[in-house]
Amino acid sequence: MVCAAASPTLTTASWCLLCLPLERFHVFGPSGPIVAELGKDATLPCSLFPVMSAENMELRWFRSNVWESVFTYQDRQERHEELMAQYAGRTSLVGKFLSEGEASVIIHEVQAADNGLYTCFFSNGVLHGQASLELQVAGVGSAPQVHILGPEEDGVRVVCTASGWFPEPQVQWRHLHGEQFLEFSKAQAQDNEGLFSVEAALVVRDSSAGSVTCSILNPILGQEKAMAIVIPAWRKAQLYADWRKEQFQAWPVTLDPDSCSHEIVLSHDKTSLTCHHDGKGGEYTVLGLEGITSGRCYWEVEVKSGDRTQWGLGVWRKDEKNRYSANSPLKGKWVIGQYNYIFQAFTDPDTTLPIRQFPHRVGVFLDYDHGDVSFYDMTDGSHIFSFPPESFSGALLPYFACYSGDVSMTLCPLEAGPQKPSVPMNNPPSLEEPTVSP
Known part of the structure; x- marks a missing residue:
């Protein structure tokens, strides 16, 4: 019981009112942590026991001390004087059950900084109580x-x-x-x-x-x-392009005018192409002139394109039936490129390639005898992608495609050496360890 001291100015009725017993109460919060996802709303509930109205009480939700206010309700209205800056305009009271002793504060668009402990405080001016709450903020980020x-x-x-x-x-x-x-x-x-x-x-x-x-x-x-x-079951010699080049034959590619789509323009020496594609009418393609049926060889391609262009390059199996089929090894194509604003390998389904930036100079390495097609960023020599090994059949040709936008591709000059083997290499050296070219 709380009773005021006697005062000559108090009437008998007032004195009796002040001497009425005040019912003690307890404040309860949730029994376990409250989990909220980043960007969504979180509700911090508290209630009184025994049940009584909280409409005329002072209510506070705060962090480590009472002055770090998340939300304050006093004199039947919200108060903003002590509100922490990070909660300005982000909290609101669910007050429709105040008469039943239940109150909740909503934190809108939860942030990582909202993670942690909170306290809800109820006071009727004489008695008070509080409870602790834990808010666990969680968010799922980018795919690895x-x-x-x-x-x-x-x-x-x-x-x-x-x-x-x-x-x-x-x-x-x-x-x-x-x-x-x-x-x-x-x-x-x-x-x-x-x-x-x-x-x-x-x-x-x-x-x-x-x-x-x-x-x-x-x-x-x-x-x-x-x-x-x-x-891939490779040794060190295969992981970097510079090391692989020691084991592969440079293959100067000549573009075949007879295989060229009408919308592609070839240079006079047949080593570069330009294409303008309005995004309609399928893919525009051109092939290398000579096929590869054995051995190991590589070529390098410099690509110039915009962010919204779509293109591909790689290897195509010589078969007129699959010339315009979908890009995948199942259709006789081993292709990587820029498509739908991402860099990917055209597998089934497509594989998004984890690169920091689109490569501008791509090395294509074909090991016919071991069934391997691999791609490298020739600017820094890093590995881009390797298709799963398989058994090749028939001739394989360099393949270039434009799907939309303005694209140019140029076959890069290769290091000195045999210009083009008249007979494909047989019994190539082992790739188990790096070797040094003479």
Whole structure:
């Protein structure tokens, strides 16, 4: 009971009113954490026991101290004097159950900085109570991007990157059949909005691994994004273009005018093409003049195109039936390129390639005898993509395609050496270890 001291100015009725017992109350919050996704709304509920009206009470939701106000309700209205800047215009009261002792504050468009502990405070001017609440903010960021960096020690270094996650995500590397790699390095950083970027590097020492998968997991939401990458059974000599060139025959490509779409213009020496495609009427293509039926050879192509252009290049199996078919190995084409504003390999389904920027000089490496078609960024020598090995049949020709926009492609001059083998190479040297050309 709370009773005011006697006062000569108080009437008997007033004195009796002040001496009425005030019922004690307790404030309760949720029993467990409140989970909210980035960008969505979060509700912080509190209630009184026993049930009584909170309409005339002072209500506060705050962070570490009472002056770090998230929301304040006093004298039947919202008060903004002590509101933290990050919550300005982002909080509102659900007050329709105040008469029943229930009140909730909504935080709109949750941010990473909203993550953490809160306190809700109820006071009737004499008695007060409070309860603690935990808000767990969670967000799923970008899908992982995986690429091969190159050889390291006795294996291949593979790097996985992702951004925009909260809280710090869990990273796993898995074998083809699901077993986890236990040893890999990981680094993380937070941006200005508090979101996490991660980079995880794995050294694959098993040359028969086939493929590895990087998965990024949000531990609160239980949501995962993953990407796999094929690890060819190569040694160091195959991981960098400069090393592979020592084992491959330079193949100066001549473009075949008879295979050229009318919309493509060839240079006088048949080593470059230009194309303007309005995006209608399918693909415009041109082929290399001479087919490859054995051995190892490579050629380099400089590509000039805009962000909105679409093009492809690679290898085509000589078969008139598949000339204008879909781009995929199943249709006799091993092609990569820029399509729908992303860089991809035309597999079935398409494979988005994890590159930092579109390559402007692409090396195409064809190992006919081992069934391998691989692509490299010849600017920095890094590996772009390798199609799964298969058994080739028939002649394979260089392939160039324009799907939309203005595109030019030029066959780059190659290093000195035989201009073109009259007979395809047989019994090429082993790729197991690097060798030095004479």
